[in-house]
Amino acid sequence: xxxxxxxxxxxxxxxxxxxxxxxxxxxxxxxxxxxxxxxxxxxxxxxxxxxxxxxxxxxxxxxxxxxxxxxxxxxxxxxxxxxxxxxxxxxxxxxxxxxxxxxxxxxxxxxxxxxxxxxxxxxxxxxxxxxxxxxxxxxxxxxxxxxxxxxxxxxxxxxxxxxxxxxxxxxxxxxxxxxxxxxxxxxxxxxxxxxxxxxxxxxxxxxxxxxxxxxxxxxxxxxxxxxxxxxxxxxxxxxxxxxxxxxxxxxxxxxxxxxxxxxxxxxxxxxxxxxxxxxxxxxxxxxxxxxxxxxxxxxxxxxxxxxxxxxxxxxxxxxxxxxxxxxxxxxxxxxxxxxxxxx
Numbered sequence: 001x002x003x004x005x006x007x008x009x010x011x012x013x014x015x016x017x018x019x020x021x022x023x024x025x026x027x028x029x030x031x032x033x034x035x036x037x038x039x040x041x042x043x044x045x046x047x048x049x050x051x052x053x054x055x056x057x058x059x060x061x062x063x064x065x066x067x068x069x070x071x072x073x074x075x076x077x078x079x080x081x082x083x084x085x086x087x088x089x090x091x092x093x094x095x096x097x098x099x100x101x102x103x104x105x106x107x108x109x110x111x112x113x114x115x116x117x118x119x120x121x122x123x124x125x126x127x128x129x130x131x132x133x134x135x136x137x138x139x140x141x142x143x144x145x146x147x148x149x150x151x152x153x154x155x156x157x158x159x160x161x162x163x164x165x166x167x168x169x170x171x172x173x174x175x176x177x178x179x180x181x182x183x184x185x186x187x188x189x190x191x192x193x194x195x196x197x198x199x200x201x202x203x204x205x206x207x208x209x210x211x212x213x214x215x216x217x218x219x220x221x222x223x224x225x226x227x228x229x230x231x232x233x234x235x236x237x238x239x240x241x242x243x244x245x246x247x248x249x250x251x252x253x254x255x256x257x258x259x260x261x262x263x264x265x266x267x268x269x270x271x272x273x274x275x276x277x278x279x280x281x282x283x284x285x286x287x288x289x290x291x292x293x294x295x296x297x298x299x300x301x302x303x304x305x306x307x308x309x310x311x312x313x314x315x316x317x318x319x320x321x322x323x324x325x326x327x328x329x330x331x332x333x334x335x336x337x338x339x340x341x342x343x
Contacts, residue, residue, distance in 0.1 A: 016045070016063060017043075017044075017045040017046055017047050017062070018043065018046055018047070018062065018063075018064035018065070018066055018090075018321055019046075019047045019048075019049055019058075019059060019061075019062035019064070019065050019066065020046060020047065020048045020049070020066045020067075021049050021050075021051040021054065021059065021065055021066065021067045021070075021071045022048070022049075022050070022051070022066070022067065022068055022070070022071075022092075023050055023051065023052060023070050024050070026068045026069070026070065026092075027048065029307055029310040029311070030068060030092050030310045030311060030313055030314035030317070031311070031314045032311050032314075035311055035314050035315060035318065038318065039318055042318065042322055043321070043322075047062070051067065051070050051071045051072070052070060056075065059074075059078070060075070060077075060078050060084060060085065060086070061085060062085060062086060063080070063085045063086060063087045063088065064086075064087065064088045064089075064090060064321060064324060064325075065086060065088075065089050065090070066090045066091075066092065066317055066321070067089065067090075067091060067092065067099060068091070068092040068093050069093055069098065071091075071098065071099045072098045072099055073098075073099065074086070074089070074099050074100050074104065076101075076103060076104060076107065079104065079107050079108065079109055080108070081107045081108045081109075082107070086109065087109070087110060087324075088109075088110040088111075088112075088324050088330070089104075089109060089110070089111045089112075090112055090317050090320050090321055090324075090330065091111065091112060091113040091114070091317075092113075092114065092310070092313045092314060092317055093113065093114060093304070093313070094113050094114060094118075094304065094342070095113070095342040095343055096111050096113065096334060096339065096342070097339075097342060097343070102336065102339055102340070105334065105335075105336055105339055106336065110324070110329075110330070110333065111333065111334040112320050112330045112331065112332045112333050112334060113332055113334055114305070114312075114313045114316060114332065115316070115331060115332030116172040116332070117312050117313065117316050118304055118305045118309075118312065118313065119171075119172035119173045119175075119176050120176040121303075121304065121305050121306060121309055122173045122176070122252060122303050122304060123173050123174075123176035123177040123179075123180055124176075124180065125252060125277065125299075125302070125303025125304070126173070126177050126222055126224070126250060126252040126277075126303060127177065127180050127181070128303075129250050129252065129275035129276075129277065129297055129299070129303070130160060130220055130222070130248065130250055130275065131160060132275065132297050133248055133250075133273045133274070133275040133295070133296075133297045134157065134158040134159065134160055134220075134248060134273070135157050135158075136156060136157055136295055137297075138295065138297055139295050158246075158248075158273075160181075160184045160186065160220065161184050161185055161186075162184075162185050162186065163184075163186050163187075163219035163220055164186065164187045164188075164189070164217055164218055164219045164220070165181060165186045165187065165188050165189070165218065165219065165220045165221075165222065166188075166189050166190075166191070166208070166214045166215065166218035166220070166221045166222070167188065167189070167190045167191075167205070167222045167224055168190075168191050168192075168211065168214060168221070168222070168223050168224060168225045168235070168253075168257075169190075169192055169223070169224035169225030169226065169253060170190055170192035170195045170199070170200060171224065171225075171226060173224050173252065173253075174190070174192070174222075174224040174225075175203060177222065177224065178190075178203045178204070178205055179203075182204070186220075187206075188203075188204065188205040188206070189205060189206045189207075189208045189214060189218070190203075190205045190206070190207055190208060190214075191207075191208045191209070191210060191211055191213075191214040192207070192225070195207075211234060211235070211239045212238065212239060212242050214239075215239050215240070215242035215243045216242045216243075217244065218243060218244070218247060219244065219247050219248065220247065220248045220250065221243060221247065221248065221249050221250065222250045222251075222252070223235060223249075223250065223251040223252070223253045223257055223258065224252060224253050225253050225254075225257060226253070226254075226341055227253070227254040227256055227257060227341045227342075227343070228341060229340070231257060232256050232257070233256070233257070233258070233259045234257055235249075235251075235257055235258040235259065235262075235263070236258075236259040236262045237259070237262040237265065237266055240262060240263060240266040240267075240270075240272070241266055241269075241270070243266075243270065243272060244270075245270045245271055245272075246270070246271050246272070246273070247270075247272060247273065248272070248273040248274070248275065249263065249267070249272055249273070249274050249275070250274075250275045250276070251275075251276045251277065251278055252277045252278065252303045253278065254278055254341075254343055255276075255278040255279040255280040255281070255282065255343065256280055256343070258280070260279070260280050260289075260290060261289070263290075263293075264289050264290060264292065264293060267293045267296075268292075268293070268294075272293075273295070273296075274290075274293050274296040274297070275296070275297040275298075276290070276296070276297070276298050276299070277299045277301055277302065277303045278301055278343070279301075282300075282301055282343065283300065283301075284298065284300065316331065316332070319331070320332075
C-alpha cells in the first residue's frame with residue numbers, strides 16, 4: 001500500500017479480504033512500514049478504507065473488519081447470522097462500544113481488542129499522573145508560561161520516594177505499576193477481591209481486606225480495578241474520607257468506579273491531590289465541577305498506548321487475523337461480560 005495514495009477503495013470488495021477501516025493517521029501509527037511488509041507476506045489480499053469516507057456498501061462485503069477509534073456504528077445487518085458477511089471484528093483499541101452494541105456479540109460476532117499488550121504503557125501513564133501531580137507540574141508551567149512567574153521556592157511539591165501506595169485492583173495494569181514503583185522504595189498495599197493473597201505477596205505488596213483499610217494511611221491511592229456490576233461508585237465519601245489530608249488520588253481504570261461528587265467534596269475538605277484519566281461521562285464537559293478541584297491533573301482518557309507504541313496493537317491484530325483465517329480463535333476475545341464492563 002502506498003500511504004501517499006491512501007483513499008477508499010471503490011468497486012466490488014472481495015468478501016475474503018479483510019477490510020482495514022482506518023483513517024490515514026491510524027494506518028501510520030498502527031501499521032508502520034515494517035508491519036505492512038509483513039502483512040503483505042501473510043495475507044493474499046487486503047482492502048484499506050477510510051471509515052469517515054467509505055460507504056456502507058464498501059464495508060458490508062467484508063468477513064473481517066479491522067478498526068480503531070474512528071470506526072463507528074456497524075449495522076447489525078452486516079452480521080453473518082443475519083445473512084451478511086461479517087464474522088470477525090478485530091479492534092486495535094480497547095472498547096468496541098463506538099462500533100457495535102451488545103446485540104452484535106449476542107448474535108455471534110467475534111470481537112477482539114488489544115487485551116493486555118498495552119498494560120505496561122497504561123501503568124507508565126499512571127506513574128506519570130502520580131509524579132505530575134506530586135510535583136504540581138501543571139500549575140508551575142501555567143505560572144511560568146502564562147504569567148511569567150519564576151516561582152521555585154514554594155513548599156507544596158511532594159516526592160513519591162518512600163511513600164505508602166495503595167492500589168485497588170490486581171490486573172495487568174496494577175501488576176505493571178507495582179514493578180514501575182519499586183525503584184521509588186515505596187510500600188505497596190493492594191485490595192483485590194477474589195485474588196489469592198499469595199499472588200499479591202509474590203509481588204512484594206501487602207494484601208488488604210477492604211477499601212476502607214486500603215485508604216487509611218495511604219499517601220497515593222491508585223484506582224486500577226476492573227468495572228463490575230457490584231463495584232459501581234465504590235470509591236465514595238466513606239473511602240475517600242479515610243485518606244490522610246493532602247494525599248493523592250489517581251484513577252486510570254474506569255470513571256464509573258468513582259462517585260465524582262463525593263471526590264470533589266472530600267478533595268476540598270481534606271486538601272486531596274487529584275489526577276484523573278477517566279470519568280463517569282466522557283468526553284469531560286467544559287463546565288464539569290471536577291475543574292474546581294485545585295491543581296487537579298485531568299487528562300482526556302489518554303493513558304493507553306502512546307503514538308510510538310501503537311504498532312504493538314497492529315502486530316497483535318495481524319496475528320489475530322491469521323489465527324481467524326486458520327480456523328482458530330483470536331486472542332483477547334471480548335465476551336458479553338467484558339463488553340458490559342467497558343466504557
